[in-house]
Amino acid sequence: MKTPTTMIATGMLAAALMNSTAFAEPVELSYLTHWAPDTVALLEDAAADFAESNPDVSVSVRAVPFGDLLTTIRAGGGTTIAGIYDLWLPELVRDGLVEAAPDAVSSEVNEAWPAGIAAAASVDGTVYGIPNEINVYALNYNKALFEEAGLDGPPATWAELEAAAAAITDAEAGRQGFGLINSWAAGVVHPFSSLLVSNGGSLVVDGKPALDTDAAGETFALYETMVEKGYTVPAMGTADANTTGPFLDNFVSGNTGMIIMANWWESALKAGMGDAFENIATAPIPVGPSGDTARSISYSWLTVVNAGASDAEREAAWAFLDWLNSPESGENGASAMSGILMSMGILPSRASDVTAYEGDLDRDFLAGYVSVLENATAFPVVLGGQEFTEALQQTIEALEYGQVSAEEAQANAQADATAILERAQR
Amino acid sequence: MSMNAVSKQPVATMLAPAVILIGVFIFVPMLLTIWLSFHQWSSQTGFNTAEFVGLRNYEDIFGPLSVGRDFKRAFTNTAIYTALSVVIILPLSVLLGLLVYQRRVRGGTFLRTVLFATYMVPMIAVALVWSKLYSPTEGPINQILAVIGIGEQPWLSSPDTALVSIVILNVWQQVGYFTVLAIAGLTQIPPSLYEAARIDGANAIQEFFGVTLPLLRRTLLFSAVIAVINAVQVFEPVALITQGGPAGATNVLTYHIRRVGIERAQGGIGSAMAVMLMLSLIVVIIALFAFARKGNEE
Numbered sequence: 063m064k065t066p067t068t069m070i071a072t073g074m075l076a077a078a079l080m081n082s083t084a085f086a087e088p089v090e091l092s093y094l095t096h097w098a099p100d101t102v103a104l105l106e107d108a109a110a111d112f113a114e115s116n117p118d119v120s121v122s123v124r125a126v127p128f129g130d131l132l133t134t135i136r137a138g139g140g141t142t143i144a145g146i147y148d149l150w151l152p153e154l155v156r157d158g159l160v161e162a163a164p165d166a167v168s169s170e171v172n173e174a175w176p177a178g179i180a181a182a183a184s185v186d187g188t189v190y191g192i193p194n195e196i197n198v199y200a201l202n203y204n205k206a207l208f209e210e211a212g213l214d215g216p217p218a219t220w221a222e223l224e225a226a227a228a229a230i231t232d233a234e235a236g237r238q239g240f241g242l243i244n245s246w247a248a249g250v251v252h253p254f255s256s257l258l259v260s261n262g263g264s265l266v267v268d269g270k271p272a273l274d275t276d277a278a279g280e281t282f283a284l285y286e287t288m289v290e291k292g293y294t295v296p297a298m299g300t301a302d303a304n305t306t307g308p309f310l311d312n313f314v315s316g317n318t319g320m321i322i323m324a325n326w327w328e329s330a331l332k333a334g335m336g337d338a339f340e341n342i343a344t345a346p347i348p349v350g351p352s353g354d355t356a357r358s359i360s361y362s363w364l365t366v367v368n369a370g371a372s373d374a375e376r377e378a379a380w381a382f383l384d385w386l387n388s389p390e391s392g393e394n395g396a397s398a399m400s401g402i403l404m405s406m407g408i409l410p411s412r413a414s415d416v417t418a419y420e421g422d423l424d425r426d427f428l429a430g431y432v433s434v435l436e437n438a439t440a441f442p443v444v445l446g447g448q449e450f451t452e453a454l455q456q457t458i459e460a461l462e463y464g465q466v467s468a469e470e471a472q473a474n475a476q477a478d479a480t481a482i483l484e485r486a487q488r
Numbered sequence: 489m490s491m492n493a494v495s496k497q498p499v500a501t502m503l504a505p506a507v508i509l510i511g512v513f514i515f516v517p518m519l520l521t522i523w524l525s526f527h528q529w530s531s532q533t534g535f536n537t538a539e540f541v542g543l544r545n546y547e548d549i550f551g552p553l554s555v556g557r558d559f560k561r562a563f564t565n566t567a568i569y570t571a572l573s574v575v576i577i578l579p580l581s582v583l584l585g586l587l588v589y590q591r592r593v594r595g596g597t598f599l600r601t602v603l604f605a606t607y608m609v610p611m612i613a614v615a616l617v618w619s620k621l622y623s624p625t626e627g628p629i630n631q632i633l634a635v636i637g638i639g640e641q642p643w644l645s646s647p648d649t650a651l652v653s654i655v656i657l658n659v660w661q662q663v664g665y666f667t668v669l670a671i672a673g674l675t676q677i678p679p680s681l682y683e684a685a686r687i688d689g690a691n692a693i694q695e696f697f698g699v700t701l702p703l704l705r706r707t708l709l710f711s712a713v714i715a716v717i718n719a720v721q722v723f724e725p726v727a728l729i730t731q732g733g734p735a736g737a738t739n740v741l742t743y744h745i746r747r748v749g750i751e752r753a754q755g756g757i758g759s760a761m762a763v764m765l766m767l768s769l770i771v772v773i774i775a776l777f778a779f780a781r782k783g784n785e786e
Contacts, residue, residue, distance in 0.1 A: 129731050132751050136532060157532035157753055236625065236640075245733025296734065297624065297645035303731050308624060308645055315625070449752050453554035459735035463647050478554035488528065 089378040091121045094135065094144040096128040098329075101406055108391065108398040112382055119378045129246075129303035132448070135159065142371045142379045146191070147248075148182040148362045149447040153486075155185045156445065160366040161376055163189040167384055179411045182443055183364045191364035192387045194399050196411040197324040198360040198438045199256040199347065200431050202331075206341040207237075207319045216320075216345035218356070220261070220284055223320070223348040227293035230319035239293040241321035242285070242462060243309045246301035247448075250455040252359050252441065253322035257281050259357040259439050261350025266442040271450075271479030273472060277352045282468040282475075284350070285461055296462040310334065322347065325431040328407025344430025346437075360438035362411055389414050409435075446486025453478040518766070524759035531755035538756070545760035559761055561736045562744040563768075565651055569740060570719035570772075572655045573662070577715050578708060580663050585670030586700070600671065603664035611661075615728035618657045619644070644730055647737035654725050654738055662718065666711050673707030674700070709780040713773055720769055741765050 093109070095102065102123050109121035124141065126134050135144050136159065146154065154160045163171065168189040171180050175193050183193045203216050203226075211229040227239025243249035255265055263277025272278065288294040298318065299309045310327070312318045314334035332339050346356035365387075367379040385391050391398035396418035400410035404419055407428060416423070423432050444450070454475055461471040520535075525545055527538035549559040588599045621629050622643035630640050643653045681699050690698060723742040726732060732739030732747075741761065749758025 129727070133746065136750050136753060153753065157530055159532060244735065245731050297642040300645040300734055301731075302619060303728060307619075311623070311625065317625070449554075449754075452747075453558075456554065456558060456736050459733065463735045465647070465735060474554075477552075481553045481555075 087374070088118045088120070089374050091119065091142040091375060091379055091382060092140055093121055093123045094131070094141040095123060095125050096131045096145070097125055097406075099125070101402060104402045104405060108386055108402065109382070111391070111398070112385055116378075116381070119382060121382060127303040128305050138368075138370065142368050142375050143365055143383060144368070145194070145363055145365050148193075148364060148443050149441065149451065151183070151190060151364070151366070152185050152443060152445045152447065154366070155190055158369055160190050161369040161371075163191065163367075164380055167192065167380055170384065174412055174414060176411065176413065178440055179362050182362045182440060191366040192383050193362050193364045193411050194387060195326070195363045195403050195408045196360055196435075197326050197362070197408065198431050198435050199252055199322055199324050199358045200434050201320055201345045201347055202313070202323055202342055203320040203345060204313075204316060204318070204341050205343050206338075207316060211319075216343070217348045218346075219348050220257075220350045224284075224287065224291075224293065226320065227288065228291070231293050233292055237317050237319070238295045238298055238312070239319045240288055241299055241309060241313060241318035242288070242294050242296065243299045243301050243321075243323075244296055244459045244462060245307075246305055247451045247455040248361075249301050249305065249309070250458050251451045252324065252361070254281065254285070254454070254458055255359045255441060256322055256347045256357075257284065257350065259359060260347040260353050262353040264439070265454075266444060266479075266483075269444065269483065271476055271483060273454075273476040273479055277350065278475075279468070279472050280350055280352060282461060282472045285458065285471075286468040289462055289464065294462070296459075299462075306330065314338075316341075325428060326406055326408045328427055329405070331427075332407075339427075342427065344427055346430075346434050355437060356434065358434045358438045359441050360435065361441045387412060389418075392418070394418050444483065444486070446482045449486070450479055450482045453482060521759045521762050521766075524756055525763045527756045527759075529755040529759075530753045531749055531758065532753045541756065545756045548757060549760050549764070555757065558736065558739065558744060559764075562732075562739045562741045562761075563764070565737070565739055566720060566722070566741045566765075567768075569651060569655055569658075569722060570716055572652070573658050573719040574712060574715045576655070576659050577663055577666050578711055580659065581666035581670045581711065582701075582704065582708070584663065584667040585674055586696075588667065589671050589674045600668065603667050605664065606661050607665040609661070611724040612728060614657065614661055615725055618725075619729045622653055644738075645734060647735045650730060650734060650737040654722070654730070657725055658719070658722065662715070666715065669707060669711050669714075670704070673704045676707075677703045705780065705783060709776065712776055716772055716776070717769070720765070 093105065095105070097105065102125050105123050109123070113120060131146075132150055135141065135146065135154070151160070162168075171183060171189045171192060179193045179196060180189065183189055183191045201216060207230050208215070208226070211226070213226055213229055217223040217226045223240065230239040231237060243253065258265065258278055258281045261277045261281055263275050263281065264272045266272060289296060297308075298312045301307045301309050309321070310330055311334070313321055314331060316338075331342055335342070347358050349356050365383050367376050367383070371379065387397045387399045389395045389397060392401045396415050397410070397412060400412065400415035400419060403410050404422060409423070409428070409431065410416060410419065423429065457466070457471050457475045457478065460466045461468060466474065524538060526540060526542060528541045528544075529535070529538035548555045550556055584603060588596050588603065590596065621627050624630060624640060624642055624645050627643070629643070633639070633641065642649055644650050677700065681703070682695055685695050685699050721742055722740050723746070726738050726740055726743045730738040732743055745758050745761045745765070748754050748761065
C-alpha cells in the first residue's frame with residue numbers, strides 16, 4: 063500500500079513530467095536490452111502506449127546477446143537507454159557513461175523501492191538508474207528424478223545435497239545429480255556465492271575479498287568432491303553467449319537432477335519442458351557445515367540513461383523510464399515494466415509492483431524464490447566487480463575441470479581478488 | 489634547381505596521399521597503442537587522462553595473477569589455434585586443389601564452387617549451425633559417430649576438445665579459399681615440365697615432389713602468411729559460440745583483448761596485450777619469409 067508521502071511525491075513527479083514531456087521537436091530514443099524477441103515485443107508495446115500521450119517521443123528497442131551487452135554499452139552505439147546489471151554501475155559511473163537521475167526520479171527511487179535495491183542503483187549516494195528486476199538464487203530440482211531415486215524432498219544441507227546427487231547420478235544413462243554451469247561468469251559465480259553465503263561465508267567483507275576463510279575453503283572442496291565423485295559432469299554445464307546451451311538442455315531433458323539458478327530462467331524452462339515443467343520445484347540453498355541457515359545471493363538490474371545523449375534525448379529518456387516503471391503504466395496498479403518482467407518469471411523490485419503481483423508470486427516455482435529473498439545477500443557491487451567475477455569464474459572452472467585442487471583454487475581466488483580490487487581503486 | 493630535385497618533387501607529390509593515409513590510419517594507431525601500453529588508461533576517457541606507469545602493464549600480463557594467467561592462456565591458445573589451422577589448411581588446400589584441378593575429373597568447376605561457398609557463408613550462420621552440430625547429446629556429429637561405433641565426444645563442452653573443435657570449424661570455412669589459391673598456383677606451372685618429368689620416368693608422386701611442390705612455393709608462402717594472419721585474428725566463433733570457455737580453453741587473444749580493453753575499459757593493459765600480439769605476428773611472418781628464402785637458396 064502506498065504511503066501518503068509516496069502518493070504525493072508520485073503525483074508531483076507525474077505533474078512535473080507531464081510538463082517536461084512537451085518536446086520542441088521529435089525525439090527518437092534507442093533502448094538497449096538483452097531480452098528475447100517476445101519480451102522485446104512487450105517493451106515495444108509499452109513504448110507505443112507511451113507515444114500515444116507523447117507523440118513527439120519514439121522508442122526503438124535494440125536487443126543484443128547478454129554476452130555483448132556491456133561491450134555495446136561501452137562502445138556507445140547511439141543508445142539512449144540501456145538495461146544494465148547492477149555490478150557494472152560503479153565503473154560506468156566512474157567512466158562518465160551514465161547520467162545521474164534527475165532529482166524527481168531520484169526521490170521516487172528512494173521512496174518506492176526497498177532501500178537495498180535503491181542502493182544498488184546508486185553510487186556514493188547518487189541515484190543513476192531506475193531499478194526494475196531482482197533475481198535471487200535457489201535450488202531447482204526435478205521432482206520426477208527425486209521420486210525415481212526414492213528421495214522424499216530437496217536437500218537441506220550439503221551432506222543431503224551430496225547424498226541426493228549420489229542417488230540421482232547415473233553415468234551410463236548420462237545423468238548427473240547436481241549441475242554446475244560453466245563458460246558464463248554470473249552462471250558460475252552466483253551459484254558458488256550462494257553456496258558460500260549458505261555456509262556462513264562472504265565474497266567480500268568491508269571492501270576486501272574474503273575467499274581465504276574456512277567457509278570458502280569448504281565451498282571449493284564441495285565442488286571438488288562433486289566432480290571427483292562424478293555427481294557433477296562439467297561438460298554437461300556449458301553455456302553459450304545467450305546464457306542457454308547444454309546446461310539448460312540437460313536440465314530440461316531430465317539429465318540433471320538439481321541445479322542452482324535464478325528465478326529469471328522460468329520462461330526458458332517452460333519453453334523447453336512444456337508440461338514437464340510441473341516436475342520442477344524450488345528449494346532454499348542447502349546449508350553448509352559452517353552455516354546456520356539457508357542463505358542466497360541476489361542481484362538487480364536497472365535502466366540507465368546515456369550521459370552522452372543530447373539534452374532533449376536525456377529528458378525524454380527519463381520521462382519514458384519514469385512512466386514505464388510507474389504504477390500508472392501497467393494494470394491494477396502495477397507498472398508496465400513489472401508486467402514485462404513477470405512474463406519472464408522475473409521478480410519486480412518496486413514495492414507497489416510486488417503488492418500488485420502478490421497473487422502471481424504465489425505460484426509454486428516463484429514462491430520458492432520469494433521465500434528465500436528474506437535471507438538473500440546482495441552480490442557485492444564494487445569497482446572491479448566484473449573483473450573479480452570473471453577471475454573467480456576462471457578459477458572455479460579450472461577446479462571443475464580438475465586443472466587445480468580445491469586448495470590451489472582458494473589460494474588463486476583470494477590472490478586474484480585482492481589484486482583486482484586494489485587495482486580498481488588506483 | 490638541380491635535375492634531381494625537379495624529378496623528385498612530382499614523385500613526392502604522388503606518394504604523399506598514400507603515405508599520409510598509411511601514416512594516419514596504420515602507423516599512428518600502432519604508435520598510439522605502444523604509447524598506451526605504458527600507461528594506465530580507461531578506454532572510456534580521453535588520452536589526456538592516461539597516467540604513465542612504466543612497464544607495470546607488461547609485468548601484470550606476464551605475472552602469476554589472473555591478469556597474467558589469462559593472458560598467457562589466451563596467447564598459448566592463439567598459438568595452438570594458428571599452428572593447427574595452418575598445418576591442416578595448407579596441405580588440405582593443395583590436396584583438394586590437385587583433385588579439383590585435374591581436367592579429367594568431371595564436375596571440377598562444380599567442386600570448386602562448393603569448396604569456395606563455405607568461405608562466403610557469414611560467420612553468424614556458421615556459428616549457429618556448428619554450435620548445434622557439436623551439441624554433445626543431440627548433435628548430428630555425435631549421432632553419426634555413434635552409428636560407426638565411436639562414443640559421444642564432448643566437443644565444445646570440454647577444455648580438452650573445445651579449441652580443436654573451433655579449429656575444425658575454421659578449416660571447414662577457410663579451406664575453400666586456400667584451395668582456390670592453390671589452383672591459381674597450379675595453373676602457373678608449365679605443362680611441359682610434367683611432360684619432361686614423365687619422359688624421364690617420374691611417377692605421380694615424384695612429379696608432385698619434384699615439380700608441383702617446388703613451383704608452388706610462392707603460392708604456399710602467400711597462403712601461409714594469409715592463413716597465419718586470419719588465424720591470429722580469430723574472434724567471431726569464440727564470441728558467438730564459446731565466450732572463451734570452458735575453463736578458458738578457447739579464450740584467444742583478440743577476444744581477450746576486447747574483454748580487457750573494452751568491457752573492463754583497461755586500455756593500458758589491453759594495449760600491452762595488443763603490442764605483444766603485434767610483435768608475435770611480426771616475428772612469425774619474418775620467420776616464414778626467412779624459411780621461404782632459405783628454401784629458394786637451397
